[in-house]
Amino acid sequence: MIHVILPTHLWRLANVGREIEIEVKGPATLSAVLDALEASYPMLRGTLRDQFTQERRPFIRFFACGEDLSLDSPDEPLPEAVVQGKDHLRIVGAMAGG
Amino acid sequence: MSKVRVLVGTHKGAFILTSDGKRDRWDVSGPYFAGLDIFHVKGSPADPNRLYASQTSGWFGQVMQRSDDGGKTWAAVGNAFKYNGTPGTHQWYDGTQHPWEFKRVWYLEPSPVDPDTVYAGVEDAALFRSNDGGQSWQELSGLRDVKGNLWQPGAGGMCLHKIILDPHDPKRIYIAISAAGAFRSDDGGRIWKAITKGLQANGELPDPQAEVGHCVHSITMHPSRPDVLFMQKHWDVLRSDNAGDMWHEVSGNLPTDFGFPISVHAHEPETIYVVPIKSDSEHYPPEGKLRVYRSRTGGNEWEALTKGLPQKDCYVNVLRSAMSVDSLEPCGVYFGTTGGQVYGSANAGDSWEPIVSNLPAVLSVEAQVIA
Numbered sequence: 001m002i003h004v005i006l007p008t009h010l011w012r013l014a015n016v017g018r019e020i021e022i023e024v025k026g027p028a029t030l031s032a033v034l035d036a037l038e039a040s041y042p043m044l045r046g047t048l049r050d051q052f053t054q055e056r057r058p059f060i061r062f063f064a065c066g067e068d069l070s071l072d073s074p075d076e077p078l079p080e081a082v083v084q085g086k087d088h089l090r091i092v093g094a095m096a097g098g
Numbered sequence: 099m100s101k102v103r104v105l106v107g108t109h110k111g112a113f114i115l116t117s118d119g120k121r122d123r124w125d126v127s128g129p130y131f132a133g134l135d136i137f138h139v140k141g142s143p144a145d146p147n148r149l150y151a152s153q154t155s156g157w158f159g160q161v162m163q164r165s166d167d168g169g170k171t172w173a174a175v176g177n178a179f180k181y182n183g184t185p186g187t188h189q190w191y192d193g194t195q196h197p198w199e200f201k202r203v204w205y206l207e208p209s210p211v212d213p214d215t216v217y218a219g220v221e222d223a224a225l226f227r228s229n230d231g232g233q234s235w236q237e238l239s240g241l242r243d244v245k246g247n248l249w250q251p252g253a254g255g256m257c258l259h260k261i262i263l264d265p266h267d268p269k270r271i272y273i274a275i276s277a278a279g280a281f282r283s284d285d286g287g288r289i290w291k292a293i294t295k296g297l298q299a300n301g302e303l304p305d306p307q308a309e310v311g312h313c314v315h316s317i318t319m320h321p322s323r324p325d326v327l328f329m330q331k332h333w334d335v336l337r338s339d340n341a342g343d344m345w346h347e348v349s350g351n352l353p354t355d356f357g358f359p360i361s362v363h364a365h366e367p368e369t370i371y372v373v374p375i376k377s378d379s380e381h382y383p384p385e386g387k388l389r390v391y392r393s394r395t396g397g398n399e400w401e402a403l404t405k406g407l408p409q410k411d412c413y414v415n416v417l418r419s420a421m422s423v424d425s426l427e428p429c430g431v432y433f434g435t436t437g438g439q440v441y442g443s444a445n446a447g448d449s450w451e452p453i454v455s456n457l458p459a460v461l462s463v464e465a466q467v468i469a
Contacts, residue, residue, distance in 0.1 A: 007157075007158075008133075009133065009134060009155065009157070009158055010158060013158075013161065013174060043161070043173075043174035045177065045178070046159050046160065046161075046177045046178065047158040047159055047161065048158075051177075051178050051180075052178075052180060057157070057158070057159060059156060059157040060157065060158075093157040093158070094157070096156070096157070
């Protein structure tokens, strides 16, 4: 299971807690996690990535194991600690505004 | 006894104001969707328990919300707004061409007869319709065939911000776009024409009588007279007596004819309301006095309505979707400000009281009488 931490507005939208567990079948990539996340919580479609191009929304960032994964290919394997459930995949709304 | 419900969209959530028919005591509930921009909330005329809301965020994009119980509970519905075909380009602020990109939903207009049918006006300007309660959306893309490549964004973005469905002719639809103009379809949204003859844009457009490019801030119509339209343009207040085929100015004695919203009295088709704003570069009331202006003559002759409104040091704005009327007798009039006040009048504007005074900036106000 992948432990995913959502930003406040999105866990409220999905009617879940701040942290959720996502099961991924096949290679655990960011794309696979987001696919599974959107399949379980369809209301999150379009909030993290464009519904048609699948590109990350500009103010969404992904962190794990102290690393910023936002600019990595979404098809890269996630860090092993995330795959093993020892660390979280954090989805963060980028710092913006004043 | 009838109740009135005022749906308020703000910069940081939605609020629902309710009162009995006297309209002297109000309950305020919310915020719903706390912390997020709620551009518009509107109830279905056919089923007042059915509400639609546009929730938008620079971080998380567009979410459409629907309630089936009058706003007690909400659920997200479909938010896939895909332009038909290759959307192409429109004019950018500097005159260059810019790709058409969906940004948000500005305005929602539920069908007068079917709670599951609702229209959405979006930025970049286009009109979408859902026939399944908001689960899926289809663009009525014939609108963009009316010289869409020449449309350009206003300061607030290139938004389709008003939709009027003719209650007597289900095939007739009016819409307004900033800064493209006003448009009409007579066949249910397949073919459109610009309805901009008579609009003047001196200093705003290279060709002041251009067919498209006019910065229409809002339009309104009385349901008993669907051929009579009123318009608050960037500058100028206008009316048309032939479904928009020709407009003429009715600004008359207004202190300034710049403004955003325009509404028509529920029972008097010749009584209209505007909120004059000082200028395009100073978006607040002239002289720091918040005044609604009412014309009982369909324009040209205006009276200032000030009782209960701040008459000094007031520098708020009233945005284009932030004024509405109810259908009780006497007609109730409501408007919200960028300072977070929602004012109501239970006597057609003769006097006003703040219903609530410290909300986030108000983006939209919709009044509806419910059983």
